[in-house]
Amino acid sequence: MSDRPGEANVRMSAFSAEAMKRAAARAALESVTHGMRLGLGSGSTAAHFVDLLGARVREGLEVICVPTSERTRAQAESLGISLSTLDETPQLDLTVDGADEFDAALRLIKGGGGALLREKIVAAASTRMFVIADATKEVRTLGAFPLPVEIDRFGARSTMLHIERVARGLGLIGPLTMRDAEPGERFITDGGHYIVDCAFGAIDDADALAARLSAIPGVVDHGLFIGLATAIFIAGAEGVRILGNISGDPL
Numbered sequence: 001m002s003d004r005p006g007e008a009n010v011r012m013s014a015f016s017a018e019a020m021k022r023a024a025a026r027a028a029l030e031s032v033t034h035g036m037r038l039g040l041g042s043g044s045t046a047a048h049f050v051d052l053l054g055a056r057v058r059e060g061l062e063v064i065c066v067p068t069s070e071r072t073r074a075q076a077e078s079l080g081i082s083l084s085t086l087d088e089t090p091q092l093d094l095t096v097d098g099a100d101e102f103d104a105a106l107r108l109i110k111g112g113g114g115a116l117l118r119e120k121i122v123a124a125a126s127t128r129m130f131v132i133a134d135a136t137k138e139v140r141t142l143g144a145f146p147l148p149v150e151i152d153r154f155g156a157r158s159t160m161l162h163i164e165r166v167a168r169g170l171g172l173i174g175p176l177t178m179r180d181a182e183p184g185e186r187f188i189t190d191g192g193h194y195i196v197d198c199a200f201g202a203i204d205d206a207d208a209l210a211a212r213l214s215a216i217p218g219v220v221d222h223g224l225f226i227g228l229a230t231a232i233f234i235a236g237a238e239g240v241r242i243l244g245n246i247s248g249d250p251l
């Protein structure tokens with residue numbers, strides 16, 4: 001278990017990291033059955049799941065899927081996976097997604113790719129949420145990965161100051177950075193918002209921070225996913241281990 005994301009990745013070759021992500025995706029796919037309504041996550045680990053699901057669909061598996069980003073939509077479409085929207089299919093059986101960090105209580109930090117808002121809406125519409133990750137994402141305390149917060153473009157600077165004040169009240173001090181897509185060009189989410197990356201370090205009371213961030217006008221959502229994941233498939237050198245319950249409720 002690492003407190004510093006990336007530390008173990010330095011030791012792990014790019015190939016084995018991808019192999020582990022794929023192993024976690026393959027293990028999660030075993031729970032997918034005919035007729036399921038699925039949420040499809042975003043990011044490099046979720047992309048392995050979508051790719052493997054595409055192969056099962058080509059073999060005849062019938063599922064209907066709601067993607068959590070335009071990138072995932074494009075990938076799923078290219079693989080011939082049947083797609084829907086939450087308006088057409090408002091309740092899902094299972095969402096499979098990646099994470100930037102997770103702890104033993106199945107709490108997550110997500111949004112490294114900027115898809116956190118749709119990911120959270122889709123996960124909340126699902127009976128179960130499986131997280132797929134390589135073992136480097138497991139931490140004792142969330143927060144080494146800068147927490148992404150999605151904010152409205154209107155009044156963005158004021159909203160950032162408000163986030164800073166609220167965090168300071170919880171003893172969290174760290175640089176807040178407006179995310180750029182490239183130098184001089186703001187990153188814009190699929191929903192048309194900005195992302196602020198908050199490098200707080202260890203977040204001792206993630207529940208309190210989540211509640212206080214949600215109460216700030218201008219904050220659209222934040223990357224703390226609490227009470228949503230029902231199981232985490234963790235791929236390491238020894239194989240895939242499952243945290244949580246693949247058939248049941250969140251911890």
Ligand SMILES: O=C[C@H](O)[C@H](O)[C@H](O)COP(=O)(O)O
Pocket residue numbers: 041042043044045046097098099100110111112113114115116119
């Ligand atoms: O916004 C992006 C998502 O939350 C991703 O699921 C998360 O960043 C993990 O991505 P990856 O699997 O590429 O590490």
